Amino acid sequence: MSNELFDFDEILEYSSTDELIISTYLLVDGARTTKKGYLSELNSMIAKTKDNIELASGFEKSRQKNIFNTLDKIKSYVGDSYKRENEKTLLIYAGTNSHLWKVYKLPIILKSKIIVDPKPNTQSLRSLLSNYKKYGVLLIDREKAQIYQVYLGKIREYLAAYISEVPPKVNFRFESGLREKKILGKIGEKLHQFYRTLNENIFDFFKDNKFDYLILAGRKKIINEFQNYLHSYLLAMVIGTFEEELSVREQAILDKANKIIGDFELDNLNNAIDKLIDDLEPRGFGVLGLKKIIDSLMANNIKTLIFMEDYIARGYTCPACGYITLKLQEKCPYCDNELIHLNDIIDEIVESALNQGSEVLPVKENEKLKKHGKIGAVLRYKF
Ligand SMILES: [Zn+2]
Numbered sequence: 001m002s003n004e005l006f007d008f009d010e011i012l013e014y015s016s017t018d019e020l021i022i023s024t025y026l027l028v029d030g031a032r033t034t035k036k037g038y039l040s041e042l043n044s045m046i047a048k049t050k051d052n053i054e055l056a057s058g059f060e061k062s063r064q065k066n067i068f069n070t071l072d073k074i075k076s077y078v079g080d081s082y083k084r085e086n087e088k089t090l091l092i093y094a095g096t097n098s099h100l101w102k103v104y105k106l107p108i109i110l111k112s113k114i115i116v117d118p119k120p121n122t123q124s125l126r127s128l129l130s131n132y133k134k135y136g137v138l139l140i141d142r143e144k145a146q147i148y149q150v151y152l153g154k155i156r157e158y159l160a161a162y163i164s165e166v167p168p169k170v171n172f173r174f175e176s177g178l179r180e181k182k183i184l185g186k187i188g189e190k191l192h193q194f195y196r197t198l199n200e201n202i203f204d205f206f207k208d209n210k211f212d213y214l215i216l217a218g219r220k221k222i223i224n225e226f227q228n229y230l231h232s233y234l235l236a237m238v239i240g241t242f243e244e245e246l247s248v249r250e251q252a253i254l255d256k257a258n259k260i261i262g263d264f265e266l267d268n269l270n271n272a273i274d275k276l277i278d279d280l281e282p283r284g285f286g287v288l289g290l291k292k293i294i295d296s297l298m299a300n301n302i303k304t305l306i307f308m309e310d311y312i313a314r315g316y317t318c319p320a321c322g323y324i325t326l327k328l329q330e331k332c333p334y335c336d337n338e339l340i341h342l343n344d345i346i347d348e349i350v351e352s353a354l355n356q357g358s359e360v361l362p363v364k365e366n367e368k369l370k371k372h373g374k375i376g377a378v379l380r381y382k383f
Contacts, residue, residue: 022116024113070094217243
């Protein structure tokens with residue numbers, strides 16, 4: 001399974017040691033940069049990091065050598081082995097003294113940076129992960145059921161329940177409503193108990209924070225039967241169903257689930273854009289256009305940021321505090337540092353919004369948003 005690609009636990013639960021970890025975020029988005037472009041960005045970040053390490057006093061020679069070697073390893077990985085697909089940001093965690101080496105291909109733009117620290121830099125990663133919904137897929141037949149989680153476009157297999165494990169004798173005296181008796185008459189006690197167990201299992205899976213939405217899969221008749229057993233709370237989270245056999249390969253389940261998830265997310269996205277544009281401030285909570293977005297961002301006032309994926313805009317930023325502006329000013333108004341010019345400030349805006357806990361929604365196609373400045377936001381409160 002290729003799930004290792006999205007196994008974040010080791011990084012998120014990492015405990016610091018004496019070892020330094022190099023965290024490299026590299027923007028590789030095909031709409032913003034070429035291979036030549038991101039390689040040259042990486043090289044200049046590596047050169048700058050080496051300079052800083054040399055300037056910092058207190059590094060033993062051997063330690064410094066390990067850091068430099070690891071930086072070179074990152075450089076040759078990106079230059080020689082890495083093939084860009086459709087990811088927007090490449091994220092590499094590399095140990096300077098151990099075999100720690102994790103590569104993630106992230107579906108959203110983040111600012112390029114290298115951080116050398118006793119622990120992996122995970123702020124942007126954590127913000128990003130909290131921005132993505134998790135989907136549970138429950139695949140059932142009359143003998144067996146399997147739960148999967150689909151997250152960030154990857155599938156992971158979790159719990160399997162078997163009807164053979166259901167206790168043979170069940171006592172219905174205290175819980176048999178009329179509806180239940182009717183169903184029971186049709187499907188038999190063993191299956192009845194299997195569905196009940198399954199409902200409990202999937203509810204536990206939900207309480208474990210394993211999914212935000214649920215998809216049911218199996219034969220139509222079985223899904224319909226089982227829905228009578230599904231907790232009403234979970235029933236409200238079902239976003240779709242599909243027909244599938246339990247013996248099928250994981251990839252086939254992922255493909256069908258992705259279709260449902262894609263439609264669901266696209267609907268939500270288009271609705272969010274309609275609502276934003278119909279509900280503009282000062283009457284409502286919507287704002288459009290880069291200037292207003294930056295003002296709202298600086299006031300920590302963005303609930304949801306929505307932007308066209310190919311939108312690029314020039315601007316200025318303060319390297320010290322993250323202040324962003326469209327116009328060049330003498331000094332940063334917050335910390336007096338010199339501002340730097342950037343050919344694209346959208347990754348700065350996205351990262352800053354994520355770190356403020358905003359929901360961030362990149363948009364591939366939407367005529368309405370395209371006409372209205374390509375970037376918009378729903379505010380937390382009115383100005
Ligand atoms: Zn500043």
